[in-house]
Amino acid sequence: MKVSDGNNREWLHDVENRLLFELYIAYLQARAGGKRGTFDEHKFEVNEFENLINLRDSLIDKTYRPSRGTAHVIFKPVIREIFAASFRDRVVHHFIYNTVCDWWDRHFIYDSYSCRENKGTDFGIKRLSRMLQSVTDNYKKEAWVIKLDVQGYFMSLPRKQLYRRAIWGLDRQFENNHNWKYELVKFLWAQTIFDDPCAGVRKKGWPEDWKDLPASKSLFTQLPGVGIVIGNLTSQLLSNIYLDQLDRYIKYELGWKYYGRYVDDFFIIVTEEQLPRALEDVKRIEAFLGRLGLTLHPNKRKVQPARNGVEFLGAVVYPGRVHPGKRIVKNAGMAFSEVVEGVKDVESVVSYMGHMKHYNTQMLMTKLFDKAGWDYRS
Secondary structure (H helix, E strand, O other): OOEEOOOOOEEOOOHHHHHHHHHHHHHHHHHOOOOOOOHHHHHHHHOHHHHHHHHHHHHHOOOOOOOOOEEEEEOOOOOEEEEEOOHHHHHHHHHHHHHHHHHHHHHOOOOEOOOOOOOOHHHHHHHHHHHHHHHOOOOOOOEEEEEEEEOOHHHHOEHHHHHHHHHHHHHHHOOOOOOHHHHHHHHHHHHHHHOOOOOOOEEOOOHHHHOOOOHHHOHHHOOOOEOOOOOOHHHHHHHHHHHHHHHHHHHHHOOOOOEEEEOOEEEEEEEOOOHHHHHHHHHHHHHHHHHOOOOEOOOOOEEEEHHHOEEEOOEEEEOOEEEEOHHHHHHHHHHHHHHHOOOOOOHHHHHHHHHHOOOOOHHHHHHHHHHHOOOOOO
16 A cells, blocks of 8 residues: 655555554644643653554554543533543544544435534534425425434443444445455454443542433443443544434435434424324334334424424524524523623623524524623624
């Protein structure tokens, strides 16, 4: 395998140099990924070349094992358990991601929104809005929206089945060419997916931080072989890889055209005539998820007319308009109040103003500005 440097000069002829080069790219990406300035990152950076060579050698001879990370609980926007991988492991995560992401991205359905380039929350909200426009025939007909959610998704993922799905994709990506990179990524998928993040982890914060965390949201309370951490780059990719099976089942086997998903939160939009069949298919979806080792959240099943507004990704989407959700409205109000009270400077509300441009918020912004004594029109 050879690489061109742009001047038609071929270089990096052997596997060791090629792997070292790709690990260096992964290292730069990990360093730019918001963890700059941590002690862990600086320790790696002091002897970066030697550390990268050591990491490369451990991958080639397959002695690499994930390091022990840290765990802590965050409380905003919702209470959640976070495991932070070591910087060395984040370099490996970027290497895996760089190798397989493009193939999987081409395989994913168009309306899988999370953690994909040129997609995300704003894109998902716009797609839902456009689908409502199509199903209602420009808002002239009634449409119904079925909203469903997988319960404790990351904490419920069965690692053996997840690994099989990751290798299913790897086999097809490297079909008829099971080279050194195929063997290496296969090894790394096993190390990453089957690693027990709770073994030897160092908890940060107070023990009381975990007392209000539901058992379904903690890896410490899951059965052996179940659950992956939230936050790792590979976890974000794996979450899409596993539920790609659900996407294809709903779109191509059940035949629902107006469908979209962001992580474990998904919707189907149907006409009034299609609603009875769609409700029967919810039972089939539940059974399909059961075969994946997952369950639908019993308290997050909504079947409603589109005119009532669909809560999705922090917004409430109505036919023809999009409003910010309750959490965004509450947080924006708190930010404006803190500026008025002198607790924070005006820059703290700028991000909310930028965020609000995606929604129909003229009345809300006018109200917030009036409360602050500012002129919104200026």
